[in-house]
Amino acid sequence: MVDILHRVGVKSSSLDDVYGALTTVEGLSAWWTDATRGDTEVDGVLQFRFRQGGFDMVVRELEPAKHVLWEVVDGPAEWVGTTVSFDLKQEDDYTIILFKHEGWREPVEFMHHCSTKWATFLLSLKSLVETGKGAPAPDDLEIDNWN
Amino acid sequence: MVDILHRVGVKSSSLDDVYGALTTVEGLSAWWTDATRGDTEVDGVLQFRFRQGGFDMVVRELEPAKHVLWEVVDGPAEWVGTTVSFDLKQEDDYTIILFKHEGWREPVEFMHHCSTKWATFLLSLKSLVETGKGAPAPDDLEIDNWN
Numbered sequence: 163m164v165d166i167l168h169r170v171g172v173k174s175s176s177l178d179d180v181y182g183a184l185t186t187v188e189g190l191s192a193w194w195t196d197a198t199r200g201d202t203e204v205d206g207v208l209q210f211r212f213r214q215g216g217f218d219m220v221v222r223e224l225e226p227a228k229h230v231l232w233e234v235v236d237g238p239a240e241w242v243g244t245t246v247s248f249d250l251k252q253e254d255d256y257t258i259i260l261f262k263h264e265g266w267r268e269p270v271e272f273m274h275h276c277s278t279k280w281a282t283f284l285l286s287l288k289s290l291v292e293t294g295k296g297a298p299a300p301d302d303l304e305i306d307n308w309n
Numbered sequence: 310m311v312d313i314l315h316r317v318g319v320k321s322s323s324l325d326d327v328y329g330a331l332t333t334v335e336g337l338s339a340w341w342t343d344a345t346r347g348d349t350e351v352d353g354v355l356q357f358r359f360r361q362g363g364f365d366m367v368v369r370e371l372e373p374a375k376h377v378l379w380e381v382v383d384g385p386a387e388w389v390g391t392t393v394s395f396d397l398k399q400e401d402d403y404t405i406i407l408f409k410h411e412g413w414r415e416p417v418e419f420m421h422h423c424s425t426k427w428a429t430f431l432l433s434l435k436s437l438v439e440t441g442k443g444a445p446a447p448d449d450l451e452i453d454n455w456n
Contacts, residue, residue: 165311168428169421171453256454260421274316274407281315281428285452305432306318307403 166263166277170284171256172291177227179291180257184230184248193287193296208232212299214309217241240272257291259284278305313410313424317431318403319438324374326438327404331377331395340434340443355379359446361456364388387419404438406431425452 172180183189190198190208197211201221208219219232222245231247244265251258261284266273282303290296297303319327330336337345337355344358348368355366366379369392378394391412398405408431413420429450437443444450 164314165416166314166424167311167416167421168425169418169453169455170425171455254454258453260418269312269314271316271407274314277313277424278315278317278428278431281425282432284425285429285450288452303432305435306316306405307401308316308318 163264164266164269164273166261166266166273166280168259168261168281168284170259170261170288171253172259172288174255175257175291177250177252177257180250180259180287181227181230183287183291185224189290191298193290193298194283195299195302197299207235219246223247238272240266240268240270259287272308275306275308310411311413311416311420313408313413313420313427315406315408315428315431317406317408317435318400319406319435321402322404322438324397324399324404327397327406327434328374328377330434330438332371336437338445340437340445341430342446342449344446354382366393370394385419387413387415387417406434419455422453422455 183193185202187198187202195210195212200206200208202208204221204224206221208221210217217237218235220235222233223229223231227250229249231245234241234244244263247262249260263280282305286296286298330340332349334345334349342357342359347353347355349355351368351371353368355368357364364384365382367382369380370376370378374397376396378392381388381391391410394409396407410427429452433443433445
């Protein structure tokens with residue numbers, strides 16, 4: 163099992179601001195993909211769509227201003243059964259996001275791609291909370307020929 | 310052992326262009342840190358310096374237009390003994406870079422940070438080759454309170 167890990171700090175923000183961007187359809191639409199819909203409560207299913215397909219996630223764990231965990235239940239075979247989590251804490255003037263996409267079975271080339279792509283989406287989340295403007299799909303940063 | 314993986318595609322470039330940016334002091338200075346010096350041949354030592362410290366790497370493997378592997382011999386304790394590699398291939402109109410920073414002993418918080426930071430430096434490399442301008446330290450993108 164292999165994992166994708168990231169750390170991003172959102173300057174001059176509150177834990178609640180970042181938590182809101184992770185737990186509302188409006189927030190998620192503004193940094194990951196504008197084609198986001200579904201139920202953001204525990205056991206709810208969130209649907210994220212992109213030009214090339216998408217992911218369905220069940221919300222498994224929520225701790226306000228602290229922790230979010232989703233389980234992938236539909237999407238590319240490599241993603242199904244993996245989990246995506248965000249842990250938040252305050253440090254200096256930053257809200258720190260510790261991100262994990264855990265449970266990949268093999269370090270396939272698609273995982274390399276997703277690792278870089280997650281970094282750009284987390285920076286989109288940082289930008290959203292800091293400036294009010296993110297870069298969600300379909301206006302996301304192109305990193306390679308898979309987009 | 311845990312690894313950092315990334316995939317970036319450099320548009321309308323040649324394998325030689327990207328390989329050059331990985332194997333010359335001038336190239337490395339223009340996307341990773343402007344404080345780069347040393348010997349870029351096999352068994353040579355490269356020194357990369359940043360505001361907060363730096364890394365010494367021995368060049369272990371070079372295959373022109375294809376593969377570069379460094380071993381970290383000095384720097385933060387978590388980095389010493391790890392390896393950093395770049396594998397190149399052409400796909401569509403892109404030079405694809407498969408990046409690996411392998412051999413981390415634990416998925417510590419610093420590894421989360423380095424994973425995101427590597428993504429931004431690889432995008433700096435992409436920008437350098439595509440446009441002639443990268444974002445090397447000290448003009449690199451700040452991702453969190455550790456920079």
